[in-house]
Amino acid sequence: MLAVMSFSDFASFFQHDFIWFALIVGVLIALCSSLLGVTLVLKRFSFIGDGLSHVAFGAMAVATVAGLTNEMYIVLPVTIVAAILLLHTGRRSKKLNGDASLALISVSALALGYLIYNFSGSSNLTGDVCATLFGSTAILSLTQADLWLCIGLSVLVIALFLVFYNKIFAITFDETFSKATGVKTELYSLLIAVVIALVIVLAMNLVGSLLISALVIFPALCAMRLFRSFKSVILCSAIVSVCCAVSGILLSIWLATPVGSTVVAVDLVAFIGFTLAGFLKNKRNFAKKQHTVNV
Amino acid sequence: MELITCRDLSLGYEGHPVAEHISFTVNEGDYLCIVGENGSGKSTLVKTLLGLQSPLSGELVKGKNATGIGYLPQQTPVQRDFPATVEEIVLSGFLAKMGMRPFYSKSEKKLAAEKMERLGVLQFAKRCYRELSGGQQQRVLLTRAICATENLLLLDEPVAGLDPKVTAEMYELIKELNQEDKITILMVSHDIHAVLSYATHILHVLHGSAFFGTTEEYLQSETGAQFTGGAAC
Numbered sequence: 001m002l003a004v005m006s007f008s009d010f011a012s013f014f015q016h017d018f019i020w021f022a023l024i025v026g027v028l029i030a031l032c033s034s035l036l037g038v039t040l041v042l043k044r045f046s047f048i049g050d051g052l053s054h055v056a057f058g059a060m061a062v063a064t065v066a067g068l069t070n071e072m073y074i075v076l077p078v079t080i081v082a083a084i085l086l087l088h089t090g091r092r093s094k095k096l097n098g099d100a101s102l103a104l105i106s107v108s109a110l111a112l113g114y115l116i117y118n119f120s121g122s123s124n125l126t127g128d129v130c131a132t133l134f135g136s137t138a139i140l141s142l143t144q145a146d147l148w149l150c151i152g153l154s155v156l157v158i159a160l161f162l163v164f165y166n167k168i169f170a171i172t173f174d175e176t177f178s179k180a181t182g183v184k185t186e187l188y189s190l191l192i193a194v195v196i197a198l199v200i201v202l203a204m205n206l207v208g209s210l211l212i213s214a215l216v217i218f219p220a221l222c223a224m225r226l227f228r229s230f231k232s233v234i235l236c237s238a239i240v241s242v243c244c245a246v247s248g249i250l251l252s253i254w255l256a257t258p259v260g261s262t263v264v265a266v267d268l269v270a271f272i273g274f275t276l277a278g279f280l281k282n283k284r285n286f287a288k289k290q291h292t293v294n295v
Numbered sequence: 296m297e298l299i300t301c302r303d304l305s306l307g308y309e310g311h312p313v314a315e316h317i318s319f320t321v322n323e324g325d326y327l328c329i330v331g332e333n334g335s336g337k338s339t340l341v342k343t344l345l346g347l348q349s350p351l352s353g354e355l356v357k358g359k360n361a362t363g364i365g366y367l368p369q370q371t372p373v374q375r376d377f378p379a380t381v382e383e384i385v386l387s388g389f390l391a392k393m394g395m396r397p398f399y400s401k402s403e404k405k406l407a408a409e410k411m412e413r414l415g416v417l418q419f420a421k422r423c424y425r426e427l428s429g430g431q432q433q434r435v436l437l438t439r440a441i442c443a444t445e446n447l448l449l450l451d452e453p454v455a456g457l458d459p460k461v462t463a464e465m466y467e468l469i470k471e472l473n474q475e476d477k478i479t480i481l482m483v484s485h486d487i488h489a490v491l492s493y494a495t496h497i498l499h500v501l502h503g504s505a506f507f508g509t510t511e512e513y514l515q516s517e518t519g520a521q522f523t524g525g526a527a528c
Contacts, residue, residue: 044373162397164397166387166398169379173373173377177366177440178390179346180345180347180364180366181363181364181365181443181444182391183391227378228380228422228423228426229379229423230379230380
């Protein structure tokens with residue numbers, strides 16, 4: 001049963017800081033993940049987000065068992081190293097193809113992570129694991145320090161993206177050409193790998209490690225249904241992502257549902273909407289073309 | 296003036312040579328075609344010329360005018376459904392020259408428009424790349440390549456998948472760039488008839504050896520006679 005609250009109860013929530021913290025963090029994470037998402041989807045790396053988030057889950061388990069007060073010290077470096085291996089170094093190795101190595105790393109990290117969690121001696125093992133996998137209510141209980149860390153990292157990601165926007169475009173569209181003409185593609189793909197790891201770790205707060213891929217791919221896929229230039233796809237994807245995150249968070253409070261899965265569900269609805277819109281647009285363009293041909 | 300000089304190059308992967316004993320020289324204004332059977336090492340040679348791969352042995356010297364090579368690659372599946380406008384793609388040709396500067400300058404945008412005009416794609420500037428025809432897409436990529444260079448173009452099978460009419464137009468365009476704009480052309484091609492009628496020099500890559508010379512010399516040679524099947528007669 002959904003415990004739907006009255007509007008006045010709902011409105012009263014906005015007097016609390018934690019709602020605003022959650023919304024700010026949600027918007028920033030959504031923005032970062034959607035910017036990078038376009039590149040990942042276009043380069044056929046949609047599953048990288050999934051693989052990396054499982055690695056982050058494994059690292060989180062280690063951090064929990066080690067009893068660290070701030071898990072970031074382990075999770076962030078481990079995820080960055082995994083991202084560099086997968087996106088940067090791994091692609092050159094011919095011994096194991098990208099698909100298989102990704103699946104391998106992904107499931108190993110998941111399995112080992114859960115194994116390690118069992119040594120934590122926690123009385124609420126299932127709860128801990130579930131929270132890490134599907135996102136917890138952690139986003140509604142952020143401290144000021146969490147908030148600043150998240151703002152800092154997001155601003156860094158967005159700034160890097162803006163400064164290297166044209167380079168990211170060129171490398172996504174045609175890495176060989178860029179490299180041949182003398183662009184330092186190695187450096188930029190390394191940078192992209194690091195930024196993706198940052199985004200994954202940030203997003204774990206919001207939706208948990210199983211659902212991160214959704215934040216990365218849905219907005220990009222939505223935007224590509226309707227738009228035809230790289231710039232408009234990026235802009236649309238950012239807007240869609242932010243709108244879905246905000247409405248998802250608000251809905252989850254109103255309906256008392258888990259934050260992560262609500263946000264992803266809203267993303268899915270948006271995707272279906274955009275697909276329909278794209279279909280209608282194509283049909284109209286086709287009709288227009290037919291019309292001009294007939295005339 | 297010499298742009299590229301190769302002496303006794305051996306090419307290959309991880310110590311296994313694919314092609315050996317390749318020697319040739321490219322001078323400014325040349326139109327060199329690289330021919331050879333599938334698997335003979337043409338693509339490896341292209342990668343080596345672009346600096347994406349280092350030769351196993353031998354010497355590859357690039358003149359000071361050959362630092363930036365404009366490259367027309369074969370299309371990848373990623374590009375066929377990539378959301379990007381023609382303008383965005385053409386402008387990306389300037390990136391290598393920009394260093395750390397993040398955005399395009401006004402003069403680069405103007406230059407891009409001139410090059411688009413020159414190659415007849417200015418009318419598509421705001422259109423989506425994937426909605427263009429194959430020939431138009433090749434023109435866009437060629438425009439990007441001449442934004443990246445003033446003097447040397449490397450074309451990897453530029454007419455693959457194009458219909459005969461568009462193929463002929465593409466060859467004429469490349470010829471114009473060579474003769475009027477004085478751009479040196481290196482072209483990998485399977486189309487031996489086009490090679491014979493447009494190229495000034497031919498490099499025929501074979502397993503274990505290679506032929507290099509002018510088009511006339513090629514026709515007189517044993518390799519040429521075999522490969523062309525007496526096309527010149």
